[in-house]
Amino acid sequence: MAFSDLLGQNEVKEKLNRVLETGKLGHAYIFTGERGIGKKTFAREFVSAAMCTNRHGSERCCRCKSCTYLESENNPDLLVISADDGKSVISVDRIRDDIREAVSKAPNFSAKRVVLVESAEKMNEAAQNALLKTFEEPPEYAMIILLCDNLLQMLETIKSRAVIVELRRNTNEEILAKYRKKQGEAAASSGDVTPELVCSYADGIMGRIDEIMNDGDAMESRRTLSKLLPGLFEGSIEAKNSIMDLIDVKSKKYDFVFFSMISFVRDAMVLSRFGMRTKIINADFRDALHALGGSVGYYRLKNALETIDECYKNLAKNANAELAVDNMLIKLGMRTASGY
Ligand SMILES: [Zn+2]
Known part of the structure; x- marks a missing residue:
């Protein structure tokens, strides 16, 4: 060694x-x-x-x-x-x-x-x-x-x-080298962790690769979230509560769920504006995200992205983090007066 x-x-x-x-x-x-x-x-x-x-x-x-x-x-x-x-x-x-x-x-x-x-x-x-x-x-x-x-x-x-x-952020090539190495070691559990997803979530930080590749739960929560998002935007209380459980504020292990939510909303927004063949991070959910983009619309998704991002950034220093997340999810379920 x-x-x-x-x-x-x-x-x-x-x-x-x-x-x-x-x-x-x-x-x-x-x-x-x-x-x-x-x-x-x-x-x-x-x-x-x-x-x-x-x-x-x-x-x-x-x-x-x-x-x-x-x-x-x-x-x-x-x-x-x-x-x-x-x-x-x-x-x-x-x-x-x-x-x-x-x-x-x-x-x-x-x-x-x-x-x-x-x-x-x-x-x-x-x-x-x-x-x-x-x-x-x-x-x-x-x-x-x-x-x-x-x-x-x-x-x-x-x-x-x-x-x-x-120690500085790694390049995407270095991130992918580790991803491939780990994939060789544990091919079975990392089925839906794609190179795009790894590079995007890792954002130059090697430790984040382990977070999603060692933990089957991360991918499971991502699948669950993809199913809950349409309901959330329709204002469903069940969908909101289920996402609340997924985020699990107290555990403080919500980085990947937030990343998934932000990247899903971003992808849906991009697809609604630039069409089905646009390059996205979550290509394995392309059809569902295209449908979400169509039903929610570009401007409401754009606002949603800002709302989620702001909540995430302030979460660590928020005294009542649970309430902040709940408010964010309620806000995402609301249509504004102008109809967005
Ligand atoms: Zn020695």
């Missing part, structure tokens, strides 16, 4: 390969990029190679004690810190006490002792200041890795003392 086995992020791979080959390892790294982009995968690979006691160039050996224990998720030289279940912050105590204790001892089996902080933006200012002490004078054998969705939430003093590794 090496970086070359991971798909995409060529700049990041080159940068980290160079560090590992020359052995000039820094003591602090921040892996940053959007949720699902692969920060953890790349950081884990980097950490494994850095900890390996028998590294060849940039590749870990997979046989030394460090490699074997990491493989079984059981290497005491690696401390992983994340927010406790249900908590949105990483406490200052964990940063001050756990990290200080971890880096106070030389590694047992590995070339480095590593602390990896997941969702580092969940450290508040006090926690980040506590971390700064270790950042300033780390022992030779210690390495601190932060994974961070949003760099803006990190203190300048932290950022300026770390090497920033920025």
